[in-house]
Amino acid sequence: MSLAWKFILTKGAVALCILLTNAAAPAGSSSSEEFYGNLVAQPSRLARSIKKHGMVPIDLWDDKSFNFEPFHSWVINGSIYMRNVSRNYPLSFPCGVWVNHNYKFVFIRNRKAASTTVTDNFDKCHYGNADPKLCIEVASKASLIERGIDPAMMWRDYFVFTTSRNPWARAGSSYDYCSTKWARTDGACRQPAFSSFCRDPSILGKISNLFHCFDKVGMYHDYYHTEPVAPCITTPEGLPALDYIIRYENLSSDLPEAVRLINKRRDPSLPPLPEPKIYWKKKGQAARQHEESGIDAHKAALVGHGDKYHQCGMQCVRDIYYYFKVDFELFQIPLPASAPEDGK
Ligand SMILES: *[C@@H]1O[C@H](CO)[C@@H](O)[C@H](O)[C@H]1NC(C)=O
């Protein structure tokens, strides 16, 4: 292909993206408040049934194989040796991979993306009264070997699913959530400004560790709540390692469909999984405030974090976009060029 053609095609693709982005908001009438509300409510375009390209490397989810050292040296490089480190750090904690060997599914838990709503529909196997057929357990190399199951075969044959959430909304949710877990919130443990968080999302982990703001949650908590989800749901090449994505924004239709697909594939001697119960398990303060101001519960849960970006503006939108770029690209959510300038 000639360079000129490539140039024209690229320009065409960019123009199309801009058109599509603008089309997402009602033309002309959109206030900046609506713009930011729509921005954070956009679901992943990669959704529901998708082509699985392979597995998430076992070293990222088996807690005995997981290597914390790259993350530790990132912390040390930045804070002790004053080296120029990238904002994004190596994975700070093993991915949350859960499995049920009767219904043959794998569920990957992503933080701040309604994963508790999904897992609450299944008992955890370590609970005393758990139904051994229905319950889910953390997958590990040792427990798979014990069952004579090859991890790659499991990943290939089981129904592998996860939840996704708009990364701008997820970042807003992490920002609210982490500080609520701190035992102290005064002095050096004050919550930093949202704009500071956007510039460097690891600021929460840095503050809470340096000043010992947390009590129970531990040193990794604020880091693993503010990292991109892509490494835990893709192959090493960055391709989906999933059969299905439940969108936070479409939980009430995507979750029952996931259960229907698991039931369809199940061993016929097993009873069907019951209809899932849907409720927002850990509804954050942003959603609650919108609900109190009279917006219906479902919409409130989606647009709540728009306010944060409305106040901060496009700088925060861009800062979060580049920090979570792997997620935005995987979910095919574009960065808008600008916000409407209506002063609202
Ligand atoms: C830490 O710094 C050393 C020396 O510059 C470098 O080799 C290493 O890759 C860095 N590690 C991380 C995780 O940034």
Ligand SMILES: *[C@@H]1O[C@H](CO)[C@@H](O)[C@H](O)[C@H]1NC(C)=O
């Ligand atoms: C630090 O690294 C970033 C890329 O990670 C680079 O853009 C920037 O110029 C570097 N700054 C210095 C002072 O070396």
Ligand SMILES: *[C@@H]1O[C@H](CO)[C@@H](O)[C@H](O)[C@H]1NC(C)=O
């Ligand atoms: C997904 O949710 C969005 C936002 O609430 C809604 O506009 C859309 O119709 C939903 N799509 C499906 C397929 O459920």
